[in-house]
Amino acid sequence: MPNFAANLSLLYPELPFLERFVAAARDGFLGVEYLFPYSWPAQELRDRLVDNGLTQVLFNLPPGDWDAGERGIACLPGRTAEFEDGLGQALEYARVLGCRQINCLAGLRPESLTESEARDTLVENLRRAARKLAPEGITLMVEAINTRVDMPGFVLDTAETALAVIDATGEPNIRLQYDIYHMQIMSGDLVRSIERHLDRIGHIQFADNPGRHEPGTGEINFGSIFSALDRMGYSGWVSAEYHPSVATPETLSWLKSATAS
Numbered sequence: 449m450p451n452f453a454a455n456l457s458l459l460y461p462e463l464p465f466l467e468r469f470v471a472a473a474r475d476g477f478l479g480v481e482y483l484f485p486y487s488w489p490a491q492e493l494r495d496r497l498v499d500n501g502l503t504q505v506l507f508n509l510p511p512g513d514w515d516a517g518e519r520g521i522a523c524l525p526g527r528t529a530e531f532e533d534g535l536g537q538a539l540e541y542a543r544v545l546g547c548r549q550i551n552c553l554a555g556l557r558p559e560s561l562t563e564s565e566a567r568d569t570l571v572e573n574l575r576r577a578a579r580k581l582a583p584e585g586i587t588l589m590v591e592a593i594n595t596r597v598d599m600p601g602f603v604l605d606t607a608e609t610a611l612a613v614i615d616a617t618g619e620p621n622i623r624l625q626y627d628i629y630h631m632q633i634m635s636g637d638l639v640r641s642i643e644r645h646l647d648r649i650g651h652i653q654f655a656d657n658p659g660r661h662e663p664g665t666g667e668i669n670f671g672s673i674f675s676a677l678d679r680m681g682y683s684g685w686v687s688a689e690y691h692p693s694v695a696t697p698e699t700l701s702w703l704k705s706a707t708a709s
């Protein structure tokens with residue numbers, strides 16, 4: 449069975465954020481991730497992890513002005529100083545939380561920016577970030593996000609475009625964050641695609657499609673995918689990043705089935 453984590457930004461929306469840790473542990477998750485830790489003191493988050501025996505699996509670098517629609521600043525040439533500051537802040541949180549993986553959101557490309565300007569800036573920022581994180585034993589993740597439904601304009605939309613950027617950095621501690629939901633929308637052929645990129649994948653997330661809800665609400669065969677991950681020997685985390693269609697504990701039959709098998 450894969451090591452399952454709960455994304456606390458999306459799961460348990462029925463609870464205040466800090467109460468989601470205990471709920472996730474009670475429901476059988478071993479790890480948690482969330483989009484951003486920065487609104488809470490790191491020590492407070494650490495206490496929740498320790499009290500509930502949970503591993504902090506991942507969080508994202510500061511994304512710019514999220515409420516204004518920004519989805520990362522790593523591809524934006526005028527924002528490199530802000531990117532650097534955000535990296536420092538993320539590193540401080542990672543140290544306190546014992547977190548070994550940080551995701552870098554590449555960002556949306558404004559029309560005023562050419563594709564190659566965005567890509568060059570992204571590669572340079574990723575390289576700098578990876579070099580800063582390497583001595584701390586932290587792996588930088590890069591995620592491809594679907595541009596058809598959720599994030600039109602996001603600069604990395606397939607596993608292949610994300611891997612090309614990772615290759616261009618030449619840094620060994622950058623890996624692909626493979627989100628099954630986004631990849632189903634952009635490319636499909638999930639098991640073969642995961643198998644093809646297995647040695648480059650550092651982290652996996654999932655939701656069913658369409659709707660981005662729990663497994664069983666859409667078209668993806670999760671039983672088959674989770675078995676395939678075991679068969680391939682995938683040893684990283686697999687994180688539930690979906691919008692529950694009902695109260696979260698009622699959406700976890702996939703976890704019970706995976707635990708039973």
Ligand SMILES: O=C(O)C(=O)[C@H](O)CO
Nearest residue numbers: 483508551591593627653
């Ligand atoms: O949207 C996703 O799939 C993510 O994993 C990012 O962290 C947030 O946009």
Ligand SMILES: [Mg+2]
Nearest residue numbers: 591627653689
């Ligand atoms: Mg994701």
